[in-house]
Amino acid sequence: MSVTGGGPPAPRGARRRRWAAALVAAVCAAGLLAASPAAADRPGPVPGAEADASGWVGSWGTAPAPAAPDGISRDGLDDRTVRMVVHTSIGGGELRLRLSHAYGTGPLTLGRTTVALPVPGSPAAVVPGSAREVTFDGGATGTTVPAGSEAVSDPVAFDVPAGADLTVSVHLPEPTGPTTWHWLAQQRGHVSEPGDHTGDQAGSVFTRTETSWFFLTGVDVRGADARGTRPRGAVVAIGDSQTDGVGSTPDGNGRWTDALARRLAADPATAGMGVLNKGIGGNRVLRDGTETDRPQRGTRALGRLDRDAIAQAGVRTVVLYEGVNDLQLAPYATADDVLQGLRTMAQRLRERGIRVLVGTLTPFKDSPFWTADAERARAELNTALRTAPEFDAVVDFDAAVRDPADPQRVRAAYDSGDHIHLNDAGYRALAEAVPTAGLTATTGRAPTTDRRLP
Known part of the structure; x- marks a missing residue:
């Protein structure tokens, strides 16, 4: 996992201490500065788009926002699995997920996470055999994200189709507090009954429908897709x-x-x-x-x-x-x-x-x-x-x-x-x-900073 944003809160337990130390070392080594939401409009050194050498390109994305004054986003989630459908723009041979805790009030615990193909016409169900586990921090089942930060998963070998739906299921084993979310998804998602249901193929346990995305803000891909097209x-x-x-x-x-x-x-x-x-x-x-x-x-x-x-x-x-x-x-x-x-x-x-x-x-x-x-x-x-x-x-x-x-x-x-x-x-x-000529070009000015992630 790669984390950007505000510094971590006081660690809880040996694993948290090891994680925090690794984070500090990584950030110092990379020389990254990340702005808090309140200061993000101030000019200064910021992470840039990734260099071509990294291979990663965004296929789907949404913008995170603070919780509403009331409702599920304000109440948060506790021992629930959220199952969300996203629509790719380009495909690839690998993917990674971005999950934002930009507007959190405390550390966010992410449990088991999977990515799969949805059953057409039944977005709460996934195609049997299509699910893949998503890991963090070099192989961990879950991770903890400090308030104000973003988590980026490990790469997942997955034949990502272009212009198609993916289902992302995230178990939230502990109270999240007010959620970082995207309120107008124009896409149905589902919240489960208590427990880790990321591996469920059927959708029967996902009893609550929400037209919002929770925490999930991006799917990046790299490598050629099944048609041989590479991200550009x-x-x-x-x-x-x-x-x-x-x-x-x-x-x-x-x-x-x-x-x-x-x-x-x-x-x-x-x-x-x-x-x-x-x-x-x-x-x-x-x-x-x-x-x-x-x-x-x-x-x-x-x-x-x-x-x-x-x-x-x-x-x-x-x-x-x-x-x-x-x-x-x-x-x-x-x-x-x-x-x-x-x-x-x-x-x-x-x-x-x-x-x-x-x-x-x-x-x-x-x-x-x-x-x-x-x-x-x-x-x-x-x-x-x-x-x-x-x-x-x-x-x-x-x-x-x-x-x-x-x-x-x-x-x-x-x-x-x-x-x-x-x-x-x-x-x-x-x-x-939209004029499409030159969309792949740059202005020819200073190149963006290479913020290469694993």
Whole structure:
């Protein structure tokens, strides 16, 4: 396991002492500095995307966020197994899992963990014989993750299919406290009755359904997949509920990032490019969710950029598609405020050799949050983004889905029904708007730091 984040708490027992000593030695040897969530927006030395020599590239990802004020995320889990389904963008011959305890209040105990193929139509059940055990720390069944940190598993030999579902089951043997989670998964997951059920093939013991991911934030792959395609790099999408896929078909992988992954896989020029979705419903460029009544909206994009983009495996390009919540939710930001925030993120990415695409904001007239002032700010921001020199390319999402007869509205054929979020067809239109030329390139600036993991 590799751990990044805040320092470990006081060890409990000999194994914890050995683990803590090994961690300190490893971090000192690597010379890594990791920011806490509160300080993550401050410039400084941060882990970068992994060098090509490491071989790891992100295939699936989501962005962690704090627990909600109430419910399962706030109550936490105790001696339960969570079974979660994720959808890969690229395949490989090996995988490793990333599990985040970024917003924890104490050490997190991870028990037995498995990865398997789900039974189609029954996501709580797994294909017999497909499960593989996931280990940590060079072969341990489980591990302890300090608050504010991330655990990365040992490599697992697994024929990872591209564009397919995987089932990850994690036993949480001790009280977790408030969970680090992703609240709007658009994908059903399941929580078991008490006990370690990571090896269960049937899904009968998984009696609670949740449309959230708990602790799990990434699946990286390396090596050729069954078709001989090798990972080439990753595109990371930083955004809000539009990127999270709100309005798309649940369990249908209808987010625009899913559609983009399918588009890249179908083109030999871009096959092997992973797509990581780091959208969070309600997220803003400039304001944290903890500053509102919904902490699950996550750390502002400026504050989570290092963790959710720069530190992802094999990142080559980042798409910044965010800002509408800054304009439509109180306290309101100006178009210039948001523009400056996006420019700051672009500068930080380009300094690390990462290409930056910026998306224009799509229409939302007739939604409950639309106002004439917010519309004017959206139009002002979009005009500035279309000519801003700080970005390598502009993705005109606005032009892709607006109604030609009323450009302040989304086309009826793309409207999920709430007049702001899109349906599957609308998200496909966003994916088609992304310019794919040069996605595997870098800006030619300083290369990203090699944060090589086992």
